[in-house]
Amino acid sequence: MSADLLDTFGRPVVAITGVGVVTSLGRGVEENWTALTQGRSGIHRITRFPTDNLRTTIAGTVDFMDVEPWSGIDLSFALAEAAGTEAIQSAGLDARRFDAPLFLAAPPIELEWSQRLYLDSLPDAVLEEAGYDRLMLLAARRHAPDIYRLTLFGGISERLADSFGTRGLPVTLSTACASGATAIQLGIEAIRRGETSRAIAIGTDGSVGAEALVRFSLLSALSTANDAPEKASRPFSKDRNGFVMAEGAGAVVLESLEAARARGADILGIMLGHGESADDFHRTRSKPDATPIVASIQRALADAGLQPEDIGYINAHGTSTPENDRMEYTGLSKVFGDAVIQTPISSNKSMIGHTLTAAGAIEAVFSTLTLARGVLPPTINYDTPDPAIPLDTVPNAARKAEPTTALSNSFGFGGQNVSLVVGRAPRD
Numbered sequence: 001m002s003a004d005l006l007d008t009f010g011r012p013v014v015a016i017t018g019v020g021v022v023t024s025l026g027r028g029v030e031e032n033w034t035a036l037t038q039g040r041s042g043i044h045r046i047t048r049f050p051t052d053n054l055r056t057t058i059a060g061t062v063d064f065m066d067v068e069p070w071s072g073i074d075l076s077f078a079l080a081e082a083a084g085t086e087a088i089q090s091a092g093l094d095a096r097r098f099d100a101p102l103f104l105a106a107p108p109i110e111l112e113w114s115q116r117l118y119l120d121s122l123p124d125a126v127l128e129e130a131g132y133d134r135l136m137l138l139a140a141r142r143h144a145p146d147i148y149r150l151t152l153f154g155g156i157s158e159r160l161a162d163s164f165g166t167r168g169l170p171v172t173l174s175t176a177c178a179s180g181a182t183a184i185q186l187g188i189e190a191i192r193r194g195e196t197s198r199a200i201a202i203g204t205d206g207s208v209g210a211e212a213l214v215r216f217s218l219l220s221a222l223s224t225a226n227d228a229p230e231k232a233s234r235p236f237s238k239d240r241n242g243f244v245m246a247e248g249a250g251a252v253v254l255e256s257l258e259a260a261r262a263r264g265a266d267i268l269g270i271m272l273g274h275g276e277s278a279d280d281f282h283r284t285r286s287k288p289d290a291t292p293i294v295a296s297i298q299r300a301l302a303d304a305g306l307q308p309e310d311i312g313y314i315n316a317h318g319t320s321t322p323e324n325d326r327m328e329y330t331g332l333s334k335v336f337g338d339a340v341i342q343t344p345i346s347s348n349k350s351m352i353g354h355t356l357t358a359a360g361a362i363e364a365v366f367s368t369l370t371l372a373r374g375v376l377p378p379t380i381n382y383d384t385p386d387p388a389i390p391l392d393t394v395p396n397a398a399r400k401a402e403p404t405t406a407l408s409n410s411f412g413f414g415g416q417n418v419s420l421v422v423g424r425a426p427r428d
Helices: 029-037 072-090 113-121 132-141 145-150 155-164 179-192 210-218 257-262 291-304 322-341 356-373
Strands: 014-023 102-105 171-173 198-205 248-256 269-278 313-315 405-412 416-424
Touching (some): 014 029, 014 072, 014 179, 014 257, 014 356, 029 356, 072 155, 072 198, 102 155, 102 179, 102 356, 155 171, 179 198, 179 248, 179 269, 179 405, 179 416, 198 356, 248 257, 248 356, 269 291, 269 356, 291 322, 291 405, 313 356, 322 405, 356 416
Parallel strands (some): 102 171, 102 198
Antiparallel strands (some): 014 248, 198 248, 269 416, 405 416
């Protein structure tokens, strides 16, 4: 194997040969990239279900996908299938005969209330008390195979495996809001270990429902800026007041550079490195000294064989919650020092909202496009800078630039931290 096909550690170079994406901005790479670089918001008022008496009535729901009757599980599948199909086809491969492993980040969605009520309407009522025990007993005693299949956490990946013709047992994972990046990690490592020359990693989430909205509201995590939905997500701004729930899916086709060149594939980018860390401080909050965030970023840089000064752009986790943005800045400033002020950093979530399980994969796609197309997406709604977070947020308008490397951060509840380092594709 020639030297340029191996990284500095002697491992196969992992190339990105296909990408696909669906968000509230639209379906497909071009629709999303146009909206993203124009600084348009996909956040809007919720029409999927009644929002009376809810503190938050806005979200980045994907309402243009044909999923009837609606369920978060079926929508998550539809989003993943759309993004995965686009990624495989953009890689110049057959979307029905992919013949390589699938790594899927999927949300741990519970049954919708319509499905719970259907179970309760069947004969032979048991347990007079409402609650989880009643639901489980009803599910066990009722003959409702379609609903049973919806409860299987690996069900979405099995359907995708059938659709794409992937090879081997599909892997389904959930590491909270870092899940999409974790799926990409697994694909990178499978190629580096020589287990496969190709893989597809997908992150998907179509779970915006009334119950999920209530749960995040109880954590005081959601924005309540309902009067102007497009202005609600304000990462790094002093007046930020919470994240906006959203839906979407991102997919990347990963290949060893050797395999990609052998078939004449277009190289969209290079996966240079990844790092992860766990934070046991709190179920939802980050450790005050930001050491787990620092560890995630440092490990990603070390895995890529790079120094902080080698990073030309940062795709922030940037959720728009008061604590997350402050903690991300703290972690970045400890890694980059004073240089963090000059390093452009933007948050896609200012436009698409927080796509939860899908976020890491979607933002990896956008990071790849940023390097390939030489345009930095903006952080919109950055009208009131926070003096405690001095950053170049690419405020409110896209910027032409030619960075060769990007750091993409994903931090999740439960202490899940993952950072990816993406490199620009070699140019002839």
